[in-house]
Each structure stands twice: as structure tokens, then as C-alpha cells.
Amino acid sequence: xxxxxxxxxxxxxxxxxxxxxxxxxxxxxxxxxxxxxxxxxxxxxxxxxxxxxxxxxxxxxxxxxxxxxxxxxxxxxxxxxxxxxxxxxxxxxxxxxxxxxxxxxxxxxxxxxxxxxxxxxxxxxxxxxxxxxxxxxxxxxxxxxxxxxxxxxxxxxxxxxxxxxxxxxxxxxxxxxxxxxxxxxxxxxxxxxxxxxxxxxxxxxxxxxxxxxxxxxxxxxxxxxxxxxxxxxxxxxxxxxxxxxxxxxxxxxxxxxxxxxxxxxxxxxxxxxxxxxxxxxxxxxxxxxxxxxxxxxxxxxxxxxxxxxxxxxxxxxxxxxxxxxxxxxxxxxxxxxxxxxxxxxxxxxxxxxxxxxxxxxxxxxxxxxxxxxxxxxxxxxxxxxxxxxxx
Numbered sequence: 399x400x401x402x403x404x405x406x407x408x409x410x411x412x413x414x415x416x417x418x419x420x421x422x423x424x425x426x427x428x429x430x431x432x433x434x435x436x437x438x439x440x441x442x443x444x445x446x447x448x449x450x451x452x453x454x455x456x457x458x459x460x461x462x463x464x465x466x467x468x469x470x471x472x473x474x475x476x477x478x479x480x481x482x483x484x485x486x487x488x489x490x491x492x493x494x495x496x497x498x499x500x501x502x503x504x505x506x507x508x509x510x511x512x513x514x515x516x517x518x519x520x521x522x523x524x525x526x527x528x529x530x531x532x533x534x535x536x537x538x539x540x541x542x543x544x545x546x547x548x549x550x551x552x553x554x555x556x557x558x559x560x561x562x563x564x565x566x567x568x569x570x571x572x573x574x575x576x577x578x579x580x581x582x583x584x585x586x587x588x589x590x591x592x593x594x595x596x597x598x599x600x601x602x603x604x605x606x607x608x609x610x611x612x613x614x615x616x617x618x619x620x621x622x623x624x625x626x627x628x629x630x631x632x633x634x635x636x637x638x639x640x641x642x643x644x645x646x647x648x649x650x651x652x653x654x655x656x657x658x659x660x661x662x663x664x665x666x667x668x669x670x671x672x673x674x675x676x677x678x679x680x681x682x683x684x685x686x687x688x689x690x691x692x693x694x695x696x697x698x699x700x701x702x703x704x705x706x707x708x709x710x711x712x713x714x715x716x717x718x719x720x721x722x723x724x725x726x727x728x729x730x731x732x733x734x735x736x737x738x739x740x741x742x743x744x745x746x747x748x749x750x751x752x753x754x755x756x757x758x759x760x761x762x763x764x765x766x767x768x769x770x771x772x773x774x775x776x777x778x779x780x781x782x783x784x785x786x787x788x789x
Contacts, residue, residue: 455509463729490562533656613738655710
């Protein structure tokens, strides 16, 4: 098989595995309102429950990225998927808030899969096509949408036990397929984390940008079903379908962000991303006082598009800036993005409980986009060629 077909096959397998992992990572959020009603939870406790899988998934991206540099994705992807199947199965049968928190925490293992796929995919493509390839891989985010629209329906028709068993079976089957069919790209000597950490601002600026772009995507995907039910009294299934639309738009925008970054440079794309996302955040803060469905839908979907473009742009820059340590850099930058998805829902819950409004949370997003816009502008000025992102 020629190199191009081999690269395409491995990209397809990695994207599928990433999507299935995100299904497991996202089992709780679509059912948050049901848990809130059944367990009589405050907004803060409910949104903390939806966010807790993000914690372990974020932290684990660091060692998982390093292990991928050493062991390869063909080993690490099946390991992550197989271990994730255990809390997925248990999730179907636990009761009580404390038990859900514990199981949700371990569902976070699936979220670490991102740090496996980036070095695995980047190794199969030349630098000038990595933005495209990693953008396609990032479309595995669609697993969040699959969970958003399927989990409530499965629970309604067959019960939560069936949801856990189906999710676990899907994770195990995908692990087996990936191990049998995938092939590691040629790779050099693994780079130690110390060398990556010593790169300083070149690394931390990407972590900040991904904290906002991917963190914003995860936070909204987790938070949106509850927000829509609070604002518009939608059914659990309807809110899940609308949240799935948000995820689908962000997912489709991600490869576009990678392709545009291949052509224009990541910094140029990121400038547009943070201008657009900032305007949407300001608009949602304004709408919070008297929300109506059409303006909120437009604001959320355009925000999804900007965040998806930003995700693709940032991960065009990562293998470009760290070609010999893509897994290690991915782990650190990806961890920052995951943590960016944890804090906003918790903050939103606290704000809602104390001020009876979500507006302040969107104002916080606006403030972060302004900071990131400044960073993107400095990156753009430092660019020496139209297709490069430099230190």
C-alpha cells in the first residue's frame, strides 16, 4: 500500500477512535437536568457533575502524550479505549451524587485520547498538510454530539443500564479494530518533557489559546443542554439535539481552521477567531437578560464555528513548533484546553445560584477572548513567512 493510502487509512482509524472516546467522555452532560431534578441538586452541583470528567481527561493528556511519543498510538489508543470502558459500564448502574461524581471522574480517561491521536496523525503527514490532517482528526469531537442526542433517547427507551453497556461495548470494539488495523508512523527518539517545558512562551501561548478555543467548545457543549432547558423549558431530548448541533458546527469548522492555517498561517486565522468569538460572547451576555430562541441559536452556532476554527488553527501550530516532540507538546497544550472546559460550567453554576443570571459567565468569556486576541496579534507580527508560525 502506498504512503498516501496508508496515511489516509490511519487518519480515518484515529478519527473514528477519537469520536468513540468522546462518546464515552460525554455521557453525563446530556442527562444533567435529569440528575438535577431526580437528586434535587443546585445549579453549582449539577454543572460540577457535568464538568468533572474533564479534570482527569485534562491531567492525563500530559503523561499519555509522553507515552505516545515512546510507545506509539497503535498501543496507546486501544489502552485508553479499553480502560475507559470500565467506568462507562459502571455509569449505567450507579445511584447518588457522590457515586456519579466518582464514575464521572474516571470517564475522564477517555478524554486523554486527544493526546494520542495528534502525534499519531501528524507523523503520517508532511508539515504543509498537517493542519488539514489534524483538523480532520479533530472532527472526532462529533462524539460529543452523538452522546448529546443519543444518550437521552437510549435512557428514555431502555434505561441508563443499557446506555452504559452500549457505550462500553462500543469502546471495546473500537479498541480491537484500531489495534488490528492501525500502523504507527515512523518516529524518532522521544523528547523529554523538560525540553518541551523549557521552550517557554512558545509553548504557553499555545496552551492559553487552546484553553479558550477548545475549553470554550467543551464548556458550551457540556453546559448548553442545561442552559437551553433553563431558558426555554425544552425537553431533555430537544435540548440534547440542539446542543448536538452546536457540536456538529464546531466539529465541521475544525478542519476548515486547519486548512486555512495551512494557507494563511495559524496566527491570521486566530485573529479572526477571537474577534468573532468575542462578539458572540458579548451578544450572549446581552441576550441573557431576555433570551429568545432565534438570536440565541444564531449566537451559539456562530460561536461554535469560531471555536472550531480556533481549535484547528492551534493544532496546526503545535506540530509546526514542536516537530520532534509533538506528543509531549500536545499533552501540555491539550491539558490546558481540557481544563478550559472544566472551569466555565462550574463558574456558570455559581453565578446562576448567586445572581440568577448567566450573563457574567459570558462576560468572562469575552475578557478571555480579548487577551487571546492580543496574543494572536503578537504571533502574527512575529511571523516571518505567510505559512509559518514562529516563536
